[in-house]
Amino acid sequence: MGETEINWPELLRAADNASAVEQLRGLVLAALRVALRDRSDVSEAHLEDFTQESIVRILAQLDRFSGRSRFTTWAHAVAINTAFTELRRKRWQDVSLDALTEGGRQLAEHPFAPAESTESSEERTVLLDVLHRAIAEKLSERQRTAIVGELQGLPFDQVVALLGTNRNAAYKLLHDARKALKQHLAAAGISAETIRSTFAP
Amino acid sequence: MNPLNSQQVRELIRVVDQTREVEITCSECRDAVGEYLERRLAGLPIDAALERVEHHFTLCPECREEFEALKKVLNATG
Ligand SMILES: [Zn+2]
Numbered sequence: 001m002g003e004t005e006i007n008w009p010e011l012l013r014a015a016d017n018a019s020a021v022e023q024l025r026g027l028v029l030a031a032l033r034v035a036l037r038d039r040s041d042v043s044e045a046h047l048e049d050f051t052q053e054s055i056v057r058i059l060a061q062l063d064r065f066s067g068r069s070r071f072t073t074w075a076h077a078v079a080i081n082t083a084f085t086e087l088r089r090k091r092w093q094d095v096s097l098d099a100l101t102e103g104g105r106q107l108a109e110h111p112f113a114p115a116e117s118t119e120s121s122e123e124r125t126v127l128l129d130v131l132h133r134a135i136a137e138k139l140s141e142r143q144r145t146a147i148v149g150e151l152q153g154l155p156f157d158q159v160v161a162l163l164g165t166n167r168n169a170a171y172k173l174l175h176d177a178r179k180a181l182k183q184h185l186a187a188a189g190i191s192a193e194t195i196r197s198t199f200a201p
Numbered sequence: 202m203n204p205l206n207s208q209q210v211r212e213l214i215r216v217v218d219q220t221r222e223v224e225i226t227c228s229e230c231r232d233a234v235g236e237y238l239e240r241r242l243a244g245l246p247i248d249a250a251l252e253r254v255e256h257h258f259t260l261c262p263e264c265r266e267e268f269e270a271l272k273k274v275l276n277a278t279g
Binding site for chain 1: 204205206207209210211212213214215216217218220222224226227228231232233234235236238239261262263266267270271273274275277278
C-alpha cells in the first residue's frame with residue numbers, strides 16, 4: 001500500500017494504535033540511521049534512544065502536522081531535531097552563563113581585534129565604529145550575551161537554556177537585537193551595499 | 202571571549218544584513234520544512250510562505266543542518 005493511502009494521524013490517535021506506532025518506530029529508526037550515518041559519536045543504543053524519544057514527541061505533537069507534506073517527512077523532521085538537539089546539548093554542556101555574560105561585556109567594550117581596525121580601509125573603520133557604538137548603546141546585556149553565544153557557535157537551544165528563557169522569547173531577543181543593529185547602521189547612512197562590499201571575504 | 206575575529210565580524214555583519222522585519226522561528230521552520238523540501242525535490246515552485254523557510258536557513262545553522270539531514274533521508278528512502 002502506498003504511503004498516501006495511510007492516514008497516519010488517524011491511526012496514531014486511535015485507541016488501538018500499537019501496530020501503527022510500531023510501524024512508525026521502524027521508519028523513524030531507519031531514517032535516523034541514514035541521517036546520522038556520518039557521525040562516529042552515535043551508537044546503535046543512541047539511535048534506539050533517539051527513536052524512542054522521537055516517537056513520544058511525534059505523538060504529542062500530532063496537531064502540528066499540517067498535512068502539506070507526507071506525514072513521514074514531517075515525522076522525520078521531528079526525529080532529526082530530537083536527535084541533533086540532544087547531540088548538541090552533550091557537546092556544549094560545559095559552557096557557562098558567566099562566561100557568556102563576560103563575553104557580552106567585552107563585546108560592548110572591545111568588540112574587534114586590533115587588526116580589524118588597523119588593517120582596514122577608511123570605510124571599514126567607520127562601519128566598525130558605528131557597529132561598536134550600536135552594540136554598546138542599543139543592545140541590552142542579555143542581547144549581547146545571546147549574540148556572543150551565537151557567534152561562538154553555541155546551539156540556539158543552549159543559549160535558550162543559559163538565558164533561562166524559552167525558545168520563542170530567545171528568538172525575539174536575538175531578532176530584536178539584529179533589527180536594532182540594522183536600523184542603527186541605516187540611520188548612520190551605511191547602506192546594505194556598503195556593508196556587503198566592505199566585508200566581502 | 203577574545204575580541205571578534207574577522208570571520209566573526211563578517212558573520213555578525215552578514216546576519217544583521219540578512220535581518221528582516223518578519224521572520225519565522227525554528228519551530229515554524231520545522232513545521233514547514235517537509236513541504237519545502239518535497240516541493241524542491243519535485244521541482245515545484247516555492248511560494249512566499251515557503252521562501253521564509255529558505256531565509257531562515259541563512260540565519261539559523263541548526264535548522265540548516267537538520268534540513269541537510271532530512272534531505273539525505275528523503276534521497277535515501279525516496
Ligand atoms: Zn532555526
